Amino acid sequence: MSAAGARPVSIFDVAKRAGVSHQTVSRVINDAPQVADATRAKVKAAISELGYRPNRSARTLAGGAVRSVTVFTFDTALYGTAETLRGIEDGAAAAGFTVLISVLDPDQTYTDDDILSRLSHDGAPAIVIAHDDTTTRARRILREARPGAVVATGDDKLSREPDAADWLVSLDDRAVAERATRYLLSMGHRTVHYLAMPGRARRQDGWADALAEVGVEAPEPVQSGWTIGSAAEAAAALVADPDVTAIMCGNDDLAFGVLHAAHRAGRSIPGDLSVVGCDDSPLAAFNVPPLTTIDLDFRGVGRGAFELLHAKLEGRERPRPVWRSPELLVRETSGPPRH
Amino acid sequence: MSAAGARPVSIFDVAKRAGVSHQTVSRVINDAPQVADATRAKVKAAISELGYRPNRSARTLAGGAVRSVTVFTFDTALYGTAETLRGIEDGAAAAGFTVLISVLDPDQTYTDDDILSRLSHDGAPAIVIAHDDTTTRARRILREARPGAVVATGDDKLSREPDAADWLVSLDDRAVAERATRYLLSMGHRTVHYLAMPGRARRQDGWADALAEVGVEAPEPVQSGWTIGSAAEAAAALVADPDVTAIMCGNDDLAFGVLHAAHRAGRSIPGDLSVVGCDDSPLAAFNVPPLTTIDLDFRGVGRGAFELLHAKLEGRERPRPVWRSPELLVRETSGPPRH
DNA sequence: CGCTCGAACGTTAGCGCTAACGGCCCTTTC
DNA sequence: GAAAGGGCCGTTAGCGCTAACGTTCGAGCG
Missing domain, CATH: 3.40.50.2300 (Response regulator)
Structure with a gap:
């Protein structure tokens, strides 16, 4: 353990203590071969005795592996x-x-x-x-x-x-939004409205594609910002319209904004209005009522x-993806339209 | 702009281009005095012509100011x-x-x-x-x-x-929790229960102090984890108890968990049960019903x-705090007890 | 007019590490 | 038994920058 203020222990201090050259110490901390087991052990002992820790800046500068x-x-x-x-x-x-x-x-x-x-x-x-x-x-x-x-x-x-x-x-954000939209359509909704966040164009594509598939003309998407407040505001007109029975949202936060706006407009969920989010954020499952959404890993x-x-x-092959595939989680903010 | 793959431009390249020593370049990029205006301009021109950007590792290694x-x-x-x-x-x-x-x-x-x-x-x-x-x-x-x-x-x-x-x-987490607890007491609740997250001992202290002030013995605090799910679980027994009329939560997430549990137990908010969170997370204001909580910056x-x-x-004096002071935001999850 | 002094630069020596190469010594081989 | 081959380790030369000190040169002074 280096005392505060004192010069930190370097590779040379370790080398001296272990009775080897600094390069051998470098080999040990980089797990290089070509070091005898006995030497390796000696160096490792010196490292822990002195509390040596490599300086990342120096390693980067000297052109070692990127870290x-x-x-x-x-x-x-x-x-x-x-x-x-x-x-x-x-x-x-x-x-x-x-x-x-x-x-x-x-x-x-x-x-x-x-x-x-x-x-x-x-x-x-x-x-x-x-x-x-x-x-x-x-x-x-x-x-x-x-x-x-x-x-x-x-x-x-x-x-x-x-x-x-x-x-x-x-x-595949496109497929994800498409699946959710299809689900709403399958419940009997004539059309599905879309509340868009900035960016994330492919989700919007998926929604549009699902509507196109069944020959429904996509209504004008409503643009929201990233915050829940902006979503509530953006969706105010939408939720006030009794013809709107289903809204697909760019993400869960926007969906919460819609839920809030719907509550203020006196519309009941999911009777009057189905709302679907996207992301399965931690709150989605515990909201009152629990939000229908898509789990994204x-x-x-x-x-x-x-x-x-x-x-x-490291010049290796592209590794295989390791994430869970998205899953539609039908909860309690969606259902068939009342009329 | 350095081409990909080629050796990045260094301080020496700039120096050569500007016709000065590398140290003068160092002085310019560090805004050191002792450089003539004309020289400074020349160096800055060379820097932008070559697209030079200092190497942070080298600066750190050489012992310059910490960055x-x-x-x-x-x-x-x-x-x-x-x-x-x-x-x-x-x-x-x-x-x-x-x-x-x-x-x-x-x-x-x-x-x-x-x-x-x-x-x-x-x-x-x-x-x-x-x-x-x-x-x-x-x-x-x-x-x-x-x-x-x-x-x-x-x-x-x-x-x-x-x-x-x-x-x-x-x-001052203690004061914050104390204020919220006092508020609940002032609404007429006999006592206030506490749902604790791991750590954050001072909030719990504040709650206990507020109860002690009015001579109420603090009920056993209920321990939760960090997730909303763990809060819902931990609070299940609490919300099922009709004698419990007010719960102070370690943070908003826990409060959402309590709201969820209360809903499942069929208790109405805030009629049967008042719930107060802490943090004013983005969702608090837009939850249905909006959560009473404390705004923390x-x-x-x-x-x-x-x-x-x-x-x-830099060896300077401690600067003055610059954050907003906490504020109790009374919204719709809290009120007087029914009986 | 020689001197001092300071502004404006340049030179040198590291920071702690790795790469590249060189050297030693003990095997192995024919 | 000499040459060839490795395993193991040391030496040297940087990486790009800053600190510390040296140098130059012109202004200002008595």
């Missing part, structure tokens, strides 16, 4: 991004990686340089959780600068790019994103 | 910790700091070395968001190793330590934590 990722996101507090981040952290911790966070303000415009200088060094690996325009732009900038070391999650409009398979880790996606990045860095 | 913080937390997805993290990130970004995340698993036991080796280098600064035993332990380990560079938020049992003022950034606390750390690193 950090920078995660770009626009909000660490939203359920989806928070869980994705958590998944990334899980994977990173298991691999001995350090995770750096860089939060991008959606209302700000960043230059290429603004984005790139947030990396710990030129060409450092990054994961972008892209759900809005700002993060999508950041993703493009980063990928241009370092195609081999940047992956992304999310489902913005640009995920349709041809090479997306190479760097995108994502659930964001944490798994985050882990998958890290693993893809890790594989790319 | 990163490691944040220790046990869950990045919980509302309180997520918002605190966000506040830290805000402050850090403004000061040009890099934020590293280190998530600690509450179910795991870490050695001193496990914790310390998560820092980017020996003695790197850290902020601990301490709400449970694991993070509290981490806080102690880190502070012992580097008292000058570790601050914490949260309100665990150990925040009563004598020197806490020096490193703790925290809301976690983001402000996070910013305050970063600013305290920053001040310590």
Whole structure:
């Protein structure tokens, strides 16, 4: 244990104590072969006696294996991004990686340089959780600068790019929204309205596709912001309309906003109005009434994103996805229309 | 702009281009005085022409000013910790700091070395968001190793330590819970029950103190986990008891769990049962019915934590707190008891 | 007019680590 | 029994930056 203030113990201190060269110590801490067992044991003993811990900056500088990722996101507090981040952290911790966070303000415009200088060094690996325009732009900038070391999650409009398979880790948001919409249609609703969050274009596509399939013209989607309050406001007119019997929401938070607005408008759930969310956030199952939604494994996606990045860095094959597949959870905010 | 794959531009490349020494470039990027305006301009031009961006690892290694913080937390997805993290990130970004995340698993036991080796280098600064035993332990380990560079938020049992003022950034959780309990008492409830989350001992203290003030013996607090589900389960017996008319919850998530359990038990809110949360999470205002709770400015606390750390690193005075003071928000889950 | 002094730079020496290479010694092989 | 081959370890040279000290040169002074 190095005393506070004193110069931290370095690889040379360990080397002297163990009676070997500093390079041998380096070999031991990097699990390199070519070290005799006896020597290895001696070095490890010296390491723990002195409380030596490698300096990550020095390792990075000296050009060893990469051991950090920078995660770009626009909000660490939203359920989806928070869980994705958590998944990334899980994977990173298991691999001995350090995770750096860089939060991008959606209302700000960043230059290429603004984005790139947030990396710990030129060409450092990054994961972008892209759900809005700002993060999508950041993703493009980063990928241009370092195609081999940047992956992304999310489902913005640009995920349709041809090479997306190479760097995108994502659930099939289109299919997910399509399934939920079909479910509502199957309950007998004439049509389904859509409350859209910023970005996430593919969910909206899925909703539109499901309607097109049965020959129903899609009503104009209603645009909401990311907050519950903005959803309640955006949905006010929708819930006031007695002809509206089913609303599909971009995510659970928006659905809670709709539920709130519906309550204020005096409409009963699910009798007058069916509401379906997306994400299965922690509250969905415990809301009163419990929210019908789709379980999305964001944490798994985050882990998958890290693993893809890790594989790319080590030149390995793309690993197989490891997340749960989405599942429609029918609870108590949806049902057949009354009339 | 450095081409992908090619060696990134260094301070020497800039120096050559500008016709100065590398040290002059260093002075320019560090805003040091002693550089003629004309030279400074020349160097800045070279920097932008070449797309030079300083290597953070090299700067750290060379012993320049500290430019990163490691944040220790046990869950990045919980509302309180997520918002605190966000506040830290805000402050850090403004000061040009890099934020590293280190998530600690509450179910795991870490050695001193496990914790310390998560820092980017020996003695790197850290902020601990301490709400449970694991993070509290981490806080102690880190502070012992580097008292000058570790601050914490949260309100665990150990925040009563004598020197806490020096490193703790925290809301007065005791007063907050006391105020909420007093409010319930003032509505005519004979007593108030408490649903406790892990850690956060001071909130429980505040509740107990409020009861003691009016000479009511505090009922046994009910212990919950962090999840809404665990709260619903833990509160099942409580809500089934018709003598229980008011429950104070450790945070909003627990309150949602109680609301859910109460609904299942067929008790009406707030007629049969008053429920008060704590945190004012985004959903509280939009829940049906809207949740009575206390607004806590976690983001402000996070910013305050970063600013305290920053001040310590630069040897400045402790800055004044900058967060909103807590406020009781009486909404629709609380009221006078029916009988 | 020589001197001091300070502004404005340059030079040198590390920070702690890894890569690359070199050297020693003990086997193995024909 | 000499050559070839490895296993094991040491030496050297950086990575990109900053700290500390040196140097130059012109202004200001008596």
